[in-house]
Amino acid sequence: MSSILFATITAGTPLIIVALGQLIAEKSGVLNLGAEGMMAMGAVTAFAVTLHSGSPWLGVLAGMGAGALMSLLFGFVVLTLMGNQVATGLALSIFGIGLSAFIGKPYESDILPTVEAIRIPVLADIPIIGPAFFHQQALVYFSWALFFILVWFLYRSRSGLVLRAIGESPSSAHSIGFSVIKIRYGATLFGGAMAGIGGAFLSVFYTPLWVEGMVSGRGWIAIALVVFATWRPFRVLVGAYLFGGVMVAQLFLQGSGIQIEVPSQFLSALPYIATIVVLVIISRDRNTVRLNAPASLGKPYRPEE
C-alpha cells in the first residue's frame, strides 16, 4: 500500500511541476502547446549534463535552462512576431521531440546512478503515509513548495493580480500602465523552465535513463490537466496524483503477476483514455471551461503605440 502511494506521488510529480508552469503561462493569456517538446529537451539536456558532470542538480538546472530557452523561442514567435499560438506550440513540440532525439542519440545506452531520496526525520516514521510522502526525491518536495508559492503568488500578491488581469483583459492592463508583452514573456519563460524541470525529473530521477520519446505524452497530459483543473492550482495537484495513480496502477498490475486477461498495451493506454474521460467530464457543461479560462487565452496582443 505504501509503495503504491509512493509510486503515485513520484509519477504525479513531473505532471504537477509542468502543469503549474503551464498554469502560470495560461493565466497570463499564453497557450503554449509545446510542453511535450520542452519536456523532451529538458530531459535530454539534464541527462547529458548529469552524466558528464556527475551532479544531478547541475543536470536539473541545465534542463530548466533548456526548457526556458525553448519557451523563449516560442515567446519570440508568438509575442514579438504575433504568430498563431496553437500552430507555434505544435511546431515547438515537433521541433523539441526531434531535436531531443537528435541530441540524445549517443546517450541511449547510458544509465545514471540512482539519486538518494531525502528522508525527513520524524514525519517519515508515520506508518504508510510516512515513507510515501516524506522519504522522497527532493523534486517532490520542490513540487509542493512550488504549489504553495504559486497559490500565494496568484491570489495573495499584487504581481499575481497583475498577471491574472493581463490574462483576462490585456488591453485594460495595458491602459493602466502594465507592459503586457514583458509580463507574458516572463510567464512563458516560467512555464518553459518548469517543463524543463519536469523533463529533468523523468530522465535523471525517475527512470533514470534517456530514450527517444520517453516523455510519452506527459506534456500533453499536463496541458489537459490545467483544463481539467479549471486553472486552479489545488485541482492541478489533485489531478496530477490522480493521473499518477492511473500510470502506476498499470505498472503494478503488469508487475503483480496476477493473471489478467487484458493485454499490457491496453493498460498502458489507460492514462491517455483517462485524459479524454476527464476532459469530457469537465467540458460537458459549456460554461465550466468558458467561465474559468483566462479570457484572452491564446489570443495575440499588440499594444497600441
Place this chain on the structure above:
Amino acid sequence: MFKNIVRLEARAESSHLMSYASPLIAIVLMMVGGLILFSILGKNPIEGFRIFFINPISDIYGLGELLLKATPLMIIATGLAIGFRANVWNIGAEGQFIMGGVAASAVALYFYESDGIHILICMVIAGGIGGMLWAAIPAFLKTRFNTNEILVSLMLVYVAQLAVSWLVHGPMIDPEGFNFPQSRMFEESALLPILIDGTRLNAAFMFALSVLLVGYVFMYRSFLGFQMQVAGNASDAARYAGFSAKRMVWIGLLSGGSMAGLAGMTEVSGPMGQLTEHVSNNYGFAAIIVAFVARLNPIGIFFASLLMALLYLGGEQGQQYMNLPSSISNVFQGMLLIFLLGSDVFINYRLKWGKP
C-alpha cells in the same frame, strides 16, 4: 530598448506578396539553420547540404522515392487543410493514419491467399473508414460535450500506437514470423501496382493527385468549402449566416481522418507490404507542417509535400553517409514550421527602421 532601431508597423492591408514569400523565406532560413547545425556538429556544411538536398534526387530511383514519400503527405495534408480552414484542429492524423493502416491490413490478411481486384478496393474502403472512425471520436466529443479536439485527437495517437503494437504482437502476428511483431507479408493481390519500373512509386501517387484536385474544387468552388472558410476567418459572420458550427467540426475532422486513413492504407499496401509497429514515419505530424507551409492550399500542398519528402530522404542519407541520427529530419521539419510562423508576421506588419 530596440524600439529606436527597429519596430513593427501595421500594414494598411495584409500583403499578398508576403503571404506567398513567407514560406520561401522560411525555407531559406531552414537551410541556413541546417548549415549552422552541420557546422556545430563539425561536419562540412557544403557536403551536408549536398547529401541532404541534392543526393537523394540525383537519379530516377531517388525521384521515385521522393514522390513515394510525398504521396501520403499530400493525401493527409489536403484532408487536414479542409478542417484547419474552419479552425478545426485535428492534430491526431498520426493516429488516424495508423488506424487506416490497421483496417486495410485486416482486409488484406482476411483475403490472404486469394486473388482479385476486390481486395484492393476493400482495402481502400477499410482504410478510409478506419481513419474516419478514429477521427469521429474527437468530432463526437467536440460536438456533444464541447471537448477540446486538439487534446483528444492527440491522446488517440498514443492509443492507436499501443493498439497497433498489441495487434502485431497478438491477433495479427505472422504465424510463421518467428514471433517478430509484424503481420504476414501481403500477397501480390493486396499490393498497389508500381507506376514506374525500377522505382517503388505506386498507383497511390495518382490517387494523391486526384485528392489534391478534389480538395481544390471543394475548397474554392463549393458552397460548403466557402462556408468553412468563412467559419475559420470570421466565426461571428458564419454564425449570423446560420452556418452550422457542428457540421464544420464533423466535416473538418472526418475529411482529415478519412484521408489520413487512406494514406495509412497506401503505406501498408505500398512500400511496407505488411503491418508493423512502425507503420507511420511521423507522416501524420509532418502533414500538419505541410498544410501550414502550403497556406492550406492544394497547389501549395503539392510542393510542400515534395519539400517535406526531400527532408525525409535527406535524413536517411545523412544517417547513411554522415552518421547522423534519423531524427535530424524532424529537426528540419520543426525548424521550417517555426520559421514560417515567425516570418508570417510580415504579412500584416512591416519593419520600420529608425526612431518612431
